[in-house]
Amino acid sequence: MLKIMQARLQQGHRTMRYPDGPAPALPDRFRGLPVIDVGKCADGCTACAQACPTGAITCAPGGPRMDLGRCLFCAQCAGVCPEGAIAYSGEYRLAAGSRADLVIEQDQPAVRLAAALEPRLLKLFGRSLKLRQVSAGGCNACEADVNVLGTVGWDLGRFGIQFVAAPRHADGLLITGPVTQNMRLALDKTYAAVPEPKIVIACGACAISGGPYINHAQALGGAGTVLPVDLYIPGCPPHPLTILDGLLRLLGRIDGPGAGKG
């Protein structure tokens, strides 16, 4: 018992102050929101679009358009750009309420961040949101960084958000993976078992668009192909801070680009 208390003292208090305090520091090499300097683009150059493994970039007359729902944040596009027009910033706030809001281009250089749920749902879920996670393909990295939110550093429970064991106890689903053919039925049944009203969160490039598995016969193109999605969280996998930011925006705990409301 003494040893346990000694260890407890040594480990210290570790829960971060965010969102009341500053967000935890991200590493300098973290790849968040891509920033495209369209002015640098050479006429007719499509190097970035060709290098992109998931077809996230299309080159239009107004410069490249990038669909962050497909983006793996591999920065291959930045590496091949002869003009150095693409750079990945440290901006971790990326979650949006619709697929279209994840597309960035010259006139819309940042994601249109997710708004809070409608008042009726906010009243129901704002202070207590129970989610059932369904892993439907993918590589388990999204799951790992969703799990991290439950550790003492992040302590997701302090926001009233909890992952529950049964869909019947849940207010919604958090889906990872592209929805494989082999998980389609299980996902349908899990969704049906969640009582109304319910929300769906697509976490990671796979769940948003199919990610690396876009156009595979063995997988569908993400959760949106079978269910209505309320929140899209880009990344491969999204950083825990990106996931938490998305969840808190959905619950109206954070709005605008600045710090949270607590």
Next chain:
Amino acid sequence: MSPGLNPERGILRTFTNGWSIDHASIPVLDPDAFAQAILGGVEAGQRVVALFGARPTEGAGLADATALYVVLADDEANLLAAARTEITGKSFASLTPRCPQVHLFEREIAEQFGLTPEGHPWLKPVRYEPLIASRGTGPTRKDAWGRAAGEPIAPGCGGFYRLEGEEVHEVAVGPVHAGIIEPGHFRFQCQGEIVHHLEIALGYQHRGVEQAMLGGPSSRSIHYAETLAGDTTIAHATCHCQVLESLSRCQKTARAQTLRGIALELERLANHVGDLGALAGDVGFLPTASFCGRIRGDVLNMTATLCGSRFGRGMIRPGGVGFDVDVARSAELLRQLDDLDRDAHSAVNLLWSTPSVMARFEGTGPLSRQAALDLGIVGPAARASGLARDIRQDQPCGMFRFAHIPSSIVDSGDVFARAYIRWLEFHQSLRFVREQLRAIPAGAHQVPVGRLAPDNFVVALNEGWRGEVCHVAITDEVGRFRRYKVVDASFRNWSGLAFALRGQQISDFPLCNKSFNLSYCGFDL
């Protein structure tokens, strides 16, 4: 010694890990001799690293045949050996009754190529996928279970082994589980609380990576490798890059190999410390569970210090590594390692001094050395059952040819052994990463990779944190992937979990499961 035909090793083509060979130099044996080569090798102490099907090369044999390849590892001699055969009928004689470690490989061949291993004791699908290739592509072509092309395949359906008698009951769990974990179906045959048999049906995460690799490498190939099992990104991406580098005769620098070694061991540190916390959680010992959950995140952040991604995305790239490490970054990582050392010791050592934890760990879920040997178990699970198996020592490649990590062995084979082996390996990896960070050789961190050699065959093995990760590639006449085979450690070890649960209480399943902590997506591909 030069890799080549070695009369002492019989008729197989021998070579080393990460060394590509001319495909034509792999002997084509008749099916009986092929079977004898496998049985003889295993009897002599070798193990089956991979056994898989492929379309035959154009003009090399009968156009409607299926080629089978075997890769054996002779760990004593640090050599690999390969042979192939061609099956022209619809079946071949199963080796499983005499060599249990091939049981899942044979099921996979049946599923992917429609060949029936005659005499296989439990011939069921592996991933519930349609044929990936077969002789004749017409609609009349049926798979090993008599299903026509296009017929729907329901995952997890089909007969399960059943126990019958008084007080016998069956428990079905999954595919959707209670926690934030991947899908799989577990079917327990119980008598009272005691599990007599556990059958595990997977395939829910199957997304067709092996097929998607065909005709590559493409711009997606490295991403497929990085996402075969997200928590094993470094090991799988390293195998894939070794395949490319070997096939293109690319000489990567000592610097790149050192940085790869550091990344691989950081991956092991993160997962081992995370598993120790999760094991504590499964026996209700919350201090270590809470501490280690956070500490695991700290190690993931070290990998992010290397390359920006907590899972090592972007770190391992063909020809080297995607990110260099300068002196300041090394110093920062060394500082973080000191914190890790202190925090992990205070958190994990509580386990071994807490009687209520040890009472739950010791004697639970034992896997005997013989069972581990028969089933071909790899990684920490094998080393916890007294089997000295570690690719870093047995088939070393990259950094591990120059810097050795002593293998840790525990022999009780129970949950305690699988927990303690992680703690022993934690120390070895921590020491290795510190040493390497202090002496990163000079040189480029990445060099260009050229065209891949045509008609070549290469095997790349790495010791991932769960155990052996194997990538095999065969190139066609213009140097594209004609076959790409992936064997994750989980493909070998799920059988070990099922076996370890025999005679255990069903309430110990979560603990036993966590002590193996296997990958679903790495198995399902």
